[in-house]
Amino acid sequence: MPIYTIRTTVGRERTVFDSLDAKLKAKNPGVKAMLSPNELKGYIFIEGEEEDIHKAIQGIPHIKGIINKPINIDELSNFYSTEVKEVKFKEGDIVEVIGGPFKREKAKIVRIDETKREAKIELVESAVPIPITIKLDLLKAIREL
Numbered sequence: 001m002p003i004y005t006i007r008t009t010v011g012r013e014r015t016v017f018d019s020l021d022a023k024l025k026a027k028n029p030g031v032k033a034m035l036s037p038n039e040l041k042g043y044i045f046i047e048g049e050e051e052d053i054h055k056a057i058q059g060i061p062h063i064k065g066i067i068n069k070p071i072n073i074d075e076l077s078n079f080y081s082t083e084v085k086e087v088k089f090k091e092g093d094i095v096e097v098i099g100g101p102f103k104r105e106k107a108k109i110v111r112i113d114e115t116k117r118e119a120k121i122e123l124v125e126s127a128v129p130i131p132i133t134i135k136l137d138l139l140k141a142i143r144e145l
Contacts, residue, residue, distance in 0.1 A: 001032055002070035003047045010042040012062035017044055019060045031056055037079035045076060089119060089136065097121075099138040106142065107132070 008016045017036045024031050031048035042064075046053055050068065057063050089095065093109045107121035110131060117136045122129040 001047050002050065003045055003073060003076070004050060004053055004070055005067040006044045006046055006053075006057060007064040007067065008042055008044060009062040009064065013042065013044055016060060016062050020044070020046070020056060023060065024056060027056075035076060035079060037076075039079065045071070089139065089141065094124065094142045095119075095121065095139040096142050097134065097138055098140045100134065102132065102134070107139075109139075112136075 006016070013036045017034060020034060024034075030052035031046060033047040035045040036043075037045075046056075048056075050066075050070075053066060057066065089109055089112055091109055091111060095107055095109060097103055097105045097107060102123065106124040108124055109119050109121055111120040113119070118133055119136055119139060120131050120133050121139070122131055
């Protein structure tokens with residue numbers, strides 16, 4: 001099945017993706033899959049017949065248009081991967097919180113619980129160090145100490 005590219009307003013890809021997803025679940029035209037890579041701003045890839053895609057995007061805000069030339073799945077291979085990278089943290093590492101209420105805060109890892117996949121951290125920029133327990137998936141390494 002062909003894959004087409006939808007042009008969207010930059011920064012509104014997630015909104016368009018969610019709107020399309022809800023519409024497709026309700027009406028289920030012949031669209032098979034969608035991909036919205038974080039690395040590529042302003043574009044969503046959608047697999048299906050061109051006529052069905054045109055029907056699906058009708059009335060959805062922030063869509064600028066569709067590129068009518070289908071692309072090959074191999075051209076998208078750098079946007080998806082089955083390889084999972086395991087990031088190892090150590091006590092004392094400086095990390096950035098990438099999710100939750102402390103998003104974008106820098107912190108120092110105090111203790112790691114590998115079985116629960118959690119870390120106890122202390123926010124670096126707070127006046128009083130407050131220990132916070134957070135999932136390892138919500139941390140991004142900045143530097144090692």
